[in-house]
Amino acid sequence: MQVRNSPSRYGLVSIVMHWGVALAVFGLFALGLWMVGLDYYSPWRKSGPDLHKSIGLVLLAVMALRVVWRFVSPPPPAPANHGPLTRVAATLGHLALYLGLFAVMIAGYLISTADGAGIPVFGLFEVPALLSNLPDQADTAGLIHFYLAWGLVIFAVLHGLAALKHHFIDRDATLLRMLGRKA
Template sequence: MQWRNSSSRYGVISILMHWLVAVTVFGLFGLGFWMVDLDYYSSVYTVAPMVHKSIGILLFVAMLLRLTWRWISPPPGHLQSHGRMTQLATTWGHAFLYIGLFVLMIAGYLISTADGRGISVFGWFEVPATLTSIPDQEDWAGLVHEYLAWAIVIFAGLHGLAALKHHFIDRDSTLKRMLGRE
């Protein structure tokens, strides 16, 4: 298997980044969904948010690396069998996922740093609070974070269903390319 993308195939780095981000996003969603119902006396009341924030910061770094890799090694072109509407939907769908994830993570950062404290990433390093003067910052960033998280997870689910449709109904190589089999 090749490391870099070619005009017809994804390379191993793009494939690994894709699946790492996908698993991380769904994992963070599940953790976030679970932890909002924790009460003060729960044994993981402070641990769960710390893990969520730390992984979120690492995901932000991974997404920056993914964008850089996308620039260094552009993804393969659209399949010839895809019509113009499918190509547009693919382009706009991927743009929504990329932009949506960055907005989601920035909103999470704004929630976490609204009180002026930085975010410790597993005790390895701290991301400082740089923007704390927005009125009701924690509240509006929280709403953006919550609704966008739902939108991204639902859209990513549709993205996965579309890949399955391409594989089982259209019988094209869309899914195989992202699994490194084509």
């Protein structure tokens, strides 16, 4: 399999980033839902949020690389049977996923840095607090993070359903290309 995208399919880098981001998003969502239910005496009360923050910051870096990669190795064009409405919907859908991902991660960063402390990443280094002590920063960012996370996961499920629709109903190569196969 080629590393870069070709006119007919995605390359290894794009595929690994796509599925890795998807796995991280759903894993972070599940971890987030689980950890908000932890009580004061749970041994995971500190470890769960620390893990959530560390994975979230790594995901932020991966997403930044993913945006750069789209310019270095542009995605293959849509299959020929996609009409203009489908192409516009796909472009807007991907843009919404990217913006949603960045927005939910920035909101998470603002929650974690509201008190002015940086965020340790797996105990290896710390991301500094660049913006803190805004009025109600943690609460406001927390609400935004919560609703954006739900919206992102719902939209990601719709994205997956659209890929399945292309594969099973339209019988085009949309899904196969993200699996590294030619049509």
